[in-house]
Structures are given as structure tokens and as C-alpha cells.
Amino acid sequence: MPxxxxxxxxxxxxxxxxxxxxxxxxxxxxxxxxxKRMEFSLGNAGDNGARVIAETFSGDIYLERAGSTP
Numbered sequence: 001m002p003x004x005x006x007x008x009x010x011x012x013x014x015x016x017x018x019x020x021x022x023x024x025x026x027x028x029x030x031x032x033x034x035x036k037r038m039e040f041s042l043g044n045a046g047d048n049g050a051r052v053i054a055e056t057f058s059g060d061i062y063l064e065r066a067g068s069t070p
Contacts, residue, residue: 002066006043007050011061012036020063 001007001022011018013036024040042063054061 001042001063004043005050006041006045007052008039008041008045009063010037010039010051010053011063012038012055013057013059013061015058016056016060018061021065022063 005022016036018036018038022042024038024042
């Protein structure tokens with residue numbers, strides 16, 4: 001994702017991990033559960049901003065800046 005990305009993000013994994021190089025702001029009422037589910041905002045998401053949804057059963061989810069490697 002671009003370093004100045006503004007988006008509302010929803011991620012979920014059953015047995016994988018979640019990592020982010022971006023500072024994360026959790027939405028009110030959002031929390032991690034047994035299935036590792038989170039919703040948060042990056043940058044200036046706003047009501048009309050981008051919406052990103054990522055789900056996996058056993059894979060890891062990485063949120064990285066464009067051009068970086070895990």
C-alpha cells in the first residue's frame with residue numbers, strides 16, 4: 001500500500017498471523033477474537049475512503065508500504 005494510504009481495513013485469519021508496518025487505529029468496539037479479526041483505519045480514511053477486506057484461513061496477512069518486502 002502507498003505510505004500515505006487512507007483506508008478502512010477489515011482483516012481476518014483463523015490460524016495465520018497479522019502484521020502491519022502502518023500505525024493502526026482500531027474502530028470503536030473492534031477487538032481481536034479467537035479468529036484474529038480486526039477492523040481499523042489507516043490515515044485519513046473518511047466515510048468515502050477506500051475499503052480493504054482481507055481474509056485467510058491459515059495464511060498470514062501483512063500490511064506493508066509499497067516497495068518493501070516481508
